[in-house]
Amino acid sequence: MTTRKLAVIGNGMAGVRCVEELYRLSPDAFEITIIGDEPHPNYNRIMLSKVLQGDTSITDITINDFGWYKERGIRLILGEKAVRIDTAGKKIILESGTALPYDELILATGSSAFIPSIPGIHKIGVTAFRNIKDCETMIEASEQYRRAAVIGGGLLGLEAARGLLNLGMEVHVVHNASNLMNRQLDAMSADMLKRELAQQGMRFWMEKRTEKILGRKRAEGLLFSDGTKLSADLIVLAVGISPNAALAAGSGIATNRAILVDDCMRTNTPHVYAVGECAEHNGTVYGLVAPLYEQGKVLARVLAGVDTEPYKGSIPYSMLKVSGVDVFSAGDIQGDVEVALQQYNGLQGTYKKVTVRNGKIAGAVLYGDSSEGMKLLDYLKKKTAAEILFEKPEGGAGGNDEAVLAMADHQTVCSCNGVSKGAIVSAIQEDGLQTVEQIREKTKASGSCGGCKQLVGAVLSCVLAGAGVGVKKTDPICSCTELGHEEIKEAIAKLEATQVAEIQEKLGWKKAGGCIVCRAAIPYYAGLAAEAKHGVEEPPGSGEQSDVCAREVFFRSKEILLPHPVRLELSDHYLSSSDVLVRDFGLAAVPAGWEVYAGGHAEHPVKQAQLLAVEAEEEMAMQLAVACIQLYRETAHYGERPWKWLERMGLQPLREKLLDRGNMEELLTRLQLAERTEMAWSVK
Template structure:
């Protein structure tokens, strides 16, 4: 029996995900050919902003490398464009002159950046932000030019703006609405986001409509319809997308805004299907990854003759991180809905709004803390009664940890990939997973938009801590004992030992002399406990302002690398250092958890402070908390993954906690802190 031929036009996230599902359901059922117009294998388009920032390579955002295609016998045609389909002869004609035959055909052509009708739009110096080539164009421009204007204040535009800031450009965001991300946020949350982004250095031109791109041969700025002008050397278009439907139109396949499909992703032409941003289902074209993956799963079952429920549409939602800020939005937040719940916390910088329609939860916006996002999305899908908003578990304190404990095993944590809490927990236990990255590689959870990363981390922490009645799995310090780091620290705190040898003896060490690991760990913990028992006098504010420190003189869990970049236009290695300070137009950014060796880790933005002194105090408090809470030998990036960025922020941005940590820091050492770098 001849193997059926499956062709896929489009090598993006939707089409290849459908192929993954087909391979999982019925491996070897098809002889597969994938046609892509870019020269790269399948990559995560959502992470393009990381490439633009210059600290992430193309390989880092690659979902399936060339070896993946080869292993499955997939014929991959890159740099090729399909121009017409002969449905009778079941042939695809490529622009290069090649012909590809098929028995079943999936159109996954995706979309392109929408190009508005603006005079001068084709000038040099104008680019979209849609693919890797666009990123390369913007990075190259940043090396020669100073000022950028991003047209579009939606998610894509803000991500482009953040990347350009990191490249050292002065960035102006132009938006035609009265507030940012007006499709996902309300005025309140958008205003909070705008204030945060202004602190990061972005400048905004609201309610502005671009009439013309000025300049002779190359773009030199924008002319608005009110007569005002903005001077800029680089113009970035981020105003939306247009489905790629040319091949369907040329082939007699029914289209509207996109390619029309039914509940089984079938077009009007037999044996031809469509998924992703090029498909229109019941009048809706989805541009978010979760609906595209849902479509792909349905189609995979159709093509492998597996039982499937029809696709009935998706509830659009966004769970993402915009320039370091957690944001969640789902359902209807404006229009014919009532506001059932609205909470604002100025100290923590969080906001929550839930809407209802006919007594049922209809929409939600979360800003600053998106840990309840999946729970609210589940309520939206089930049309839950709004009375549930009145319920709050006893002793609840909020955050991702509480959200995870409250979730049932069947509830979804990663909606993009349909991964439940139970599936993640099972993978952690069965494969002894210890990091979010390992969970991502095993289950795909957090591997697409990344919005659920905090929640996945909370599931990991919950499982490792034995939440839900399980037994905590203790990782011993070394082979000389069965005790873990926390147990040893607790024992040392309870009793006084003359020296490390006595501690090893009384704690039941199997080797009297210990090993290279515990011979360093026990004295370190003993020193920390002794520090904590000393009476520390509070320092005067004036003395605090002479604050200077040298990590080289401190006893640390692991030797750390630090970096201080005094000018945002000068290159530095801040983002791959354990702790870093970086000057930006809005003040000073404080980073933690970078790593320049294998595995390379990008440092996380802890906070932005107004001046260098405040930034140094925050960084000092962070180093002190690392000293006190990290395990001996645990590098800062591993420590950060274990405790979580949000809990770290909550501790360090509490002024009382920060003062206590600084006092203990200065009591421990009185040496000068020397930062390397520019």
């Protein structure tokens, strides 16, 4: 069988992350070639300001070194530009004239610095701030010249200004708006940032529009529209980015502002895809790391032939350290929103504002302390009611430690790379990690924008100090024991005992005979343990394929051992699917196929079921629902209703487990095995 050829135009963060995911899912599926126009391997563009400041080398910000490509058999072509794509012949034409064939093509061409149409813009001494070469140009200028002007008061401009200050230059920031970072900050937080940066040595020219760059051959300063002037020896442009879509447009691939893609990151041309800053999805072009990685993950699963949730867009957010100041911004913080919470602490230099729309959290901005950022982002994604902001927090810790202790294991710490608190805690405990750098190496947490570095450090310090993270005693299932549900499950799985009294004795029960809670929970967990042991023994017929359709298995599944009785619903017509939304597990026929739901509840508290997936075929939808029921059986606590289980597990982690075809098939096998063995639960 001939291995298919996958070509990636662009060696940046989005394209290479997609390749990383694809290699993890199906390492032998493609013969991969990556083309990059810079001479460097894949590096973290967000960390360029660190290189400019002089305290970080290019090697330090490299994400994948040359050895990484070699180990995976990836052909890497650097310093070459793709000038045309022959979509009919499925070939890429390079600037050197070389033609590279492909079966599948990913366009990850990224973006370039926006160059405004200002007279004198191409003079010597004018540079953008976008890549390593730009950093080198600025460092060289600082060795000879004294005064720099940065056009642009957004994040990129302020990072450039901070780097130039570190290089010993006098730095002036020119911004056409009244507030710094006006896309991310409100007036209050922007003013606090401006005061802080002014104390660091930056000088500001607000609401200024540059009319002309002064000087003959070399730039000597700026002329503004109000007639005022600013002398400068180095002009840095940081006024935005432009998607690199010209290659696609010139090759007949549909573009607008960027390359147009659908929910699977496909362009209008067969076998051609796009991800990252060059891609436009539903009218939006994303310039932040997390959305680009989300796109790459979806595309990797598409190329690997693995079932995946379509990309539906992202909530842009920024969790940054701007010149040493922690800043977080997400959602809508201005416009048609109401302010639900606003706090200012002049002594500590912190500020917090949360906005709402129709009673739901719509946006947030934090200044000086971003420890609550991921929690607020989670509220924002879930459209949580504003009342949660005023609930009294548990515990007495402060800052990042309080945020860590308040987080559930499934909650995300590093949104760029999708790393949860639980994953970080496990890595620290299992691998004996001692530093944030080791955590980044192992899990990728804090390895992209770096905004979560403090929170990662807080998780580490809490674990190392034994402050209740990872080693925290869970709530006991009842007053008869100190053990929680997971501890009891693990203990029973290791015991040979089958009688309730015997299990209680071996686990040190406080009360002989137990209570109504534990007398019911122990047989349930013992039953699951018995199932697992029978599975290892492989009873007769366990390897045979069942001819029973998934629809029958779906309805029969409520009769087997479950943490709590469940209500199932099947709607064969999309006009009568309302009951599905208030059932524990349900399926609804829709024009596009079948929708699979979980976690509904018709009684108090009323809960609307969550959409797990949409499948084209009924059989696949039924299998997914049955696999979800089995996952509920294996991971729920005894007595825990599906809606509470779903809230504890988290919707996205649940989807990832179920949409992995291998995981789903294993779950189905285990449920069918439990049915075939027809166990007589002997625990009494």
